[in-house]
Structures are given as C-alpha cells and as structure tokens.
Amino acid sequence: MRYIDPHIHMVSRTTDDYQRMAQAGCVAITEPAFWAGFDRSSPKGFFDYFRQLTEYEPQRAAMFGIRHFTWLCINPKEGDDPGFAREVMSIIPDFLDKQTVLGIGEIGLNKNTKNELIVLEDHIGLAEKHNQLILVHTPHLEDKLKGTRIIMDAIEANASIDPGRVLIDHVEEHTVKEVLDRGFWAGMTLYPDTKCTPQRAADIVEMYGNERIWINSAGDWGISDPLSVPKARIEMKRRGHSAASIEKVSFENPRTFLGQCPRFDVE
Numbered sequence: 492m493r494y495i496d497p498h499i500h501m502v503s504r505t506t507d508d509y510q511r512m513a514q515a516g517c518v519a520i521t522e523p524a525f526w527a528g529f530d531r532s533s534p535k536g537f538f539d540y541f542r543q544l545t546e547y548e549p550q551r552a553a554m555f556g557i558r559h560f561t562w563l564c565i566n567p568k569e570g571d572d573p574g575f576a577r578e579v580m581s582i583i584p585d586f587l588d589k590q591t592v593l594g595i596g597e598i599g600l601n602k603n604t605k606n607e608l609i610v611l612e613d614h615i616g617l618a619e620k621h622n623q624l625i626l627v628h629t630p631h632l633e634d635k636l637k638g639t640r641i642i643m644d645a646i647e648a649n650a651s652i653d654p655g656r657v658l659i660d661h662v663e664e665h666t667v668k669e670v671l672d673r674g675f676w677a678g679m680t681l682y683p684d685t686k687c688t689p690q691r692a693a694d695i696v697e698m699y700g701n702e703r704i705w706i707n708s709a710g711d712w713g714i715s716d717p718l719s720v721p722k723a724r725i726e727m728k729r730r731g732h733s734a735a736s737i738e739k740v741s742f743e744n745p746r747t748f749l750g751q752c753p754r755f756d757v758e
C-alpha cells in the first residue's frame with residue numbers, strides 16, 4: 492500500500508534508505524529544512540543547503556520513483572542569533588519559486604528562548620507575506636507543552652494565517668488535543684525507542700481520532716528509522732484499525748494538507 496512520509500531529513504540518509512522506502516510503498520516525501528548535525532559557519536552554508544534540498548535531493552529520490560518536496564527556513568537549533576537568522580531568511584524568497592518548495596518549515600522553538608521567539612515571529616511574517624504553508628517543530632524537552640502553546644499563540648497573533656494551513660509536528664499525548672482543538676493540523680513523529688513510538692501513535696489515533704493528523708519518521712542524522720511509517724501501519728493493522736483509517740493517516744491526510752499547495756500534485 493502506498494504512503495507519504497511528510498517529514499524526513501533525507502540529506503542525512505543513504506541512497507539505500509530511498510530504495511527501502513520505495514520497496515515499502517513510499518511514493519512521496521517532504522523534507523523540512525533543519526539542523527544538519529552541525530552548526531553552519533555562515534549564511535552561505537544555508538544557500539548551499541537550500542540548493543541541495545531543491546535541486547539534488549529531488550533527483551536522488553526520483554531514481555526510486557519517490558517524489559521529493561521541501562520546506563525552507565533557518566531551524567530553531569541554529570536560530571538563536573537573530574542577526575545571523577535574518578541573513579539566512581533574506582536568501583529564502585529567491586528559493587520560494589522552485590517547483591518543489593511547499594512552504595516555510597520546520598520553524599518553531601528548541602529551548603524556548605527569547606531570541607528563538609523573535610526568529611519564529613520573523614518566519615511567520617515571511618510565510619504570511621508570501622502566502623506559504625507552515626510546518627512547525629515543537630521542542631523535545633520537558634517544555635514541549637509550554638513551547639507548543641507559545642508557538643500557537645505567535646501564529647494566532649497573525650490573524651490572516653489560517654490554522655488549517657499550519658501543521659504542528661512532534662505532538663504527543665499531552666499536546667495533541669489542544670493543537671487539534673485550536674484548528675491546527677498535528678503530526679506524530681515516530682522514533683524507534685524514545686519519544687513517540689509506532690505503538691504510542693496508534694494509541695493517540697485510538698484516543699483522539701484520525702482527523703487532521705499524520706504520521707512521519709523524521710529520519711535524520713541521529714538514531715531514527717526511515718521505515719517507521721510502514722511500521723506504524725503494521726501496528727495499526729495488528730490492532731484491528733481499518734484499512735481506510737490506516738490509509739487516512741499515512742496517505743490521505745498528508746495529501747490533503749500538503750495539497751493546499753498546488754505544487755503537491757501526488758495522486
């Protein structure tokens with residue numbers, strides 16, 4: 492059965508991973524701009540990273556029949572210096588015309604600092620100005636709930652941004668309900684052992700339903716599993732979830748949210 496992995500950092504993964512994902516039914520991925528495992532020494536490093544995301548990764552994915560789309564930003568982990576961040580953000584509009592760019596992301600907070608919030612607000616303004624979809628990273632620390640609320644407040648402060656065009660990722664049991672109640676989409680990021688496992692994702696669907704929610708692997712430079720979406724589908728099947736419900740969280744919902752950008756034309 493086909494699936495979409497709407498959040499995975501393929502620049503950190505091998506070509507073999509693309510092959511295995513294709514064999515497991517992956518037809519499209521979206522790759523948010525994030526930390527590449529090291530701090531870049533100058534804004535020029537991001538220029539090359541954005542070229543990698545928009546020019547080279549789509550070609551590598553295409554070798555296996557996988558469509559590759561991307562999101563652009565300076566991530567919160569490197570975004571604690573507003574001067575540096577603004578230089579990076581000044582590059583972004585030149586890339587927004589590229590055919591595989593879906594929006595601004597993954598923006599958000601890492602340690603919930605004042606500077607991170609300033610840079611987050613600048614990114615929200617950038618998305619508003621260019622009418623872009625937004626993909627949000629929420630902190631993985633004990634401050635997840637607090638950080639998630641600060642982010643949602645900052646987005647809601649821009650009345651022209653429709654929460655239905657914003658996906659809040661890395662939700663967990665204690666944040667998902669508020670994210671959905673406030674009209675945003677929610678992403679569950681699956682990790683092999685820590686954070687949200689495939690089992691916990693199945694629990695969350697059983698508790699909160701399958702509307703406006705997706706699953707993704709966030710495979711990156713650390714310990715992570717680029718096949719966690721198909722593994723979560725197997726877990727849901729084992730528990731008796733219907734084929735339609737499994738398809739909804741792993742294909743239909745990502746396609747509906749992402750399809751708000753006409754460039755995401757995956758059938």
Ligand SMILES: [Zn+2]
Pocket residue numbers: 498500523525597709
């Ligand atoms: Zn990510």
